[in-house]
Amino acid sequence: MSKEMIEALDALETEKGVKKEIVIDALETALQTAYKRNYNQAQNVEVDFDAKKGDIKVYAVKEVTDEVFDSRLEVSLKDATAINKAYEIGDHIKFEVTPKNFGRIAAQTAKQVIMQRVREAERANVYDEYSQYENEIMQGTVERKDNKFVYVSLGKVEAVMPRSDQMPREEYKMHEHIKVYVSKVENATKGPQVFVSRTNPGMVKRLFEEEVPEIYDGTVEIVGVAREAGDRSKVAVRSNNENVDAVGTTVGPRGARVQAVVNELSGENMDIVQWEDDPSDYIANALNPAEVIAVQFNDEDNERSATVIVPDYQLSLAIGKKGQNARLAAKLTGFKIDIKPESEVEFVDDDELTAEDQAEEAAEVATDVDTTDANEDAATEAATDAAADPDDDAATTASDPTDTNE
Missing domain, CATH: 1.20.5 (Single alpha-helices involved in coiled-coils or other helix-helix interfaces)
Known part of the structure; x- marks a missing residue:
């Protein structure tokens, strides 16, 4: 080993971001193991790496005792005081035991350690970089696919998109550029693993942030998103500025802004809903485009549930195809919604009337x-x-x- 080793460690720290001290510590530990394995030595071995000269020395550490039972681990007081009169029983003395051919073993070990540390450093750097993009949208390229995953290149890492995160009617072609939502970043043993999605409700929110400046700067806020990917989504918005119409701003001139999101999601329908403090108003808005006559809350029920009364001719519209409109409204508002036509609603008894009524x-x-x-x-x-x-x-x-x- 020589100064060339030091220069290599300095270059490694500059190019890969791997600190020299970390590599030296790992190298010393690896050399201890290599020495014990190759020379059948006891566990009292230390390896010292000279960070200035690049030299490596192996020492056997022995304890000073009155009587020696194992010469590999102990040294007599007489022999110790011959080296230095200051030694006492219980002290530890280092004896250099560096083999003549240890340089070859050290070189091989150093190579393995450095390669391992480089891989670990690269993995850590990739994890640190992509963990910052968690819950964000990134542009990727479809690399390959199999029965379970679509593999998307995000630059330094190949992300995976499970079947549950793939849009139902989308066909992903090789080398196709797509936008994906980074749903999770894991620091696995084999390296960082990035999971991406096209169906996550968070993707709808991020797409609107890209298309609507007022949402990006916080003037208009997306309160909630209920989504059935590839088919329909409901997005609840509110304005933090009384002079700005939340729904109109989100939809955009002639629906241009919402249409851009629809196009990106392969024609997925978007319902923009005005968020309200009053739960009854919020539920009525969430059931758009259906007309709502009244919303009654079931106070005796521990669950958040409500009965919504609609005109008879609006019943199917309120429920939606296969119950989708009611299902999305319930998911958006957090209430269990029971929809009834006006003709089936009984008159309210006097005991159930409020004091005002x-x-x-x-x-x-x-x-x-x-x-x-x-x-x-x-x-x-x-x-x-x-x-x-x-x-x-x-x-x-x-x-x-x-x-x-x-």
């Missing part, structure tokens, strides 16, 4: 009673007046039987 009903009843009483009082007063005045036509007719005969 009961007060309004009482006021209407009181108004009807007052009107009826006033009419009855007027009729009684008119009859009394007529009986008291004989000149009145009605009184004459009632009291003169001759008129009847005529």
